Amino acid sequence: MMKKNIGSVVGLYPTPVTIVGTEIDGKVNWINIAHVGIIGIDYMLLSMNKVHYSNEGIKKNRTVSINLVNQDMLVEADYVGIVSGKNVDKSEVFEYFIGKLKGAPLIKNAPVVMECEVIDIYDMKQYDNFIVKPVNTYVDEQYLTENGKIDYEKVKPILFEMPNRQYLRTGNVVAKCWNIGNEYKK
Amino acid sequence: MMKKNIGSVVGLYPTPVTIVGTEIDGKVNWINIAHVGIIGIDYMLLSMNKVHYSNEGIKKNRTVSINLVNQDMLVEADYVGIVSGKNVDKSEVFEYFIGKLKGAPLIKNAPVVMECEVIDIYDMKQYDNFIVKPVNTYVDEQYLTENGKIDYEKVKPILFEMPNRQYLRTGNVVAKCWNIGNEYKK
Numbered sequence: 001m002m003k004k005n006i007g008s009v010v011g012l013y014p015t016p017v018t019i020v021g022t023e024i025d026g027k028v029n030w031i032n033i034a035h036v037g038i039i040g041i042d043y044m045l046l047s048m049n050k051v052h053y054s055n056e057g058i059k060k061n062r063t064v065s066i067n068l069v070n071q072d073m074l075v076e077a078d079y080v081g082i083v084s085g086k087n088v089d090k091s092e093v094f095e096y097f098i099g100k101l102k103g104a105p106l107i108k109n110a111p112v113v114m115e116c117e118v119i120d121i122y123d124m125k126q127y128d129n130f131i132v133k134p135v136n137t138y139v140d141e142q143y144l145t146e147n148g149k150i151d152y153e154k155v156k157p158i159l160f161e162m163p164n165r166q167y168l169r170t171g172n173v174v175a176k177c178w179n180i181g182n183e184y185k186k
Numbered sequence: 187m188m189k190k191n192i193g194s195v196v197g198l199y200p201t202p203v204t205i206v207g208t209e210i211d212g213k214v215n216w217i218n219i220a221h222v223g224i225i226g227i228d229y230m231l232l233s234m235n236k237v238h239y240s241n242e243g244i245k246k247n248r249t250v251s252i253n254l255v256n257q258d259m260l261v262e263a264d265y266v267g268i269v270s271g272k273n274v275d276k277s278e279v280f281e282y283f284i285g286k287l288k289g290a291p292l293i294k295n296a297p298v299v300m301e302c303e304v305i306d307i308y309d310m311k312q313y314d315n316f317i318v319k320p321v322n323t324y325v326d327e328q329y330l331t332e333n334g335k336i337d338y339e340k341v342k343p344i345l346f347e348m349p350n351r352q353y354l355r356t357g358n359v360v361a362k363c364w365n366i367g368n369e370y371k372k
Contacts, residue, residue, distance in 0.1 A: 016199065044198045136193065136194065167361045184264075
């Protein structure tokens with residue numbers, strides 16, 4: 001196979017799309033964030049440009065919600081990434097409930113929602129990188145396995161890729177990890 | 187829908203599986219890392235437990251490679267996550283080439299490979315969180331669109347989810363982002 005050097009391109013996609021929920025000046029706000037990650041196994045990362053209105057609420061409350069997205073809510077999920085809470089009231093785009101934490105509204109129709117505490121902010125010039133810990137995770141019962149784990153094959157979270165600005169679906173399970181590697185022969 | 191509170195569970199999956207390539211004491215080593223993310227748009231995060239042998243090489247060289255995984259290389263990809271370079275020579279599991287950077291071997295058969303510089307390390311008690319910048323990204327020509335972008339629908343990167351310790355495939359494109367949201371009606 002011939003490889004082409006396409007330069008300094010971040011190719012680490014697709015990533016899960018999330019709707020990040022906040023409260024600012026007593027009003028709920030939502031934004032679509034897919035530059036996310038997992039850090040230190042128990043924590044998650046939200047990398048958010050400082051221009052966003054939501055950052056202010058997260059910094060003030062030190063709480064935030066992370067809501068996974070499925071296909072049924074994709075129009076709304078994309079919409080809250082197009083318009084800013086500075087200009088548009090997005091509080092009614094999703095029905096929500098409040099869990100244990102103030103400032104972390106949870107989307108009723110999202111398959112997996114997490115209310116989170118901000119543990120730290122890794123600062124970059126133009127980005128607030130929020131390191132957060134889930135305090136409670138709520139899952140629609142239809143998306144749980146018999147063992148009470150999140151069934152990603154059923155949730156089929158919507159994923160994002162930047163190069164072509166597209167959403168993709170999560171596909172099917174292909175193997176068990178720390179397992180299929182045992183078939184390796186030198 | 188009824189939601190069940192499953193406690194403090196990191197549910198932000200699936201994430202792309204990567205093979206992280208390093209060089210330690212003059213020998214190439216590989217490890218499977220899926221606790222990854224995108225940070226500050228131009229950078230990537232690798233969150234790696236400090237017990238791993240690879241961390242030493244990354245810290246010393248301040249370089250590393252990130253290689254996406256497709257189904258054809260999944261047995262080898264899982265294998266390098268099962269055995270440690272402390273005990274097993276994994277240098278020959280993948281054929282590789284060297285780009286511009288020393289210490290960042292690139293897998294010939296991986297669809298998308300990036301040679302990266304370490305920009306910073308965000309330290310946690312048990313984890314080194316490497317913030318890295320791609321210097322060059324190499325893509326098999328069959329996986330590029332007509333515009334020279336990575337075609338994730340063709341690459342179909344293998345994804346990981348922790349709750350059930352499984353690999354999934356990337357599914358198909360379902361919508362354009364910053365676009366489908368325009369269909370939203372109050």
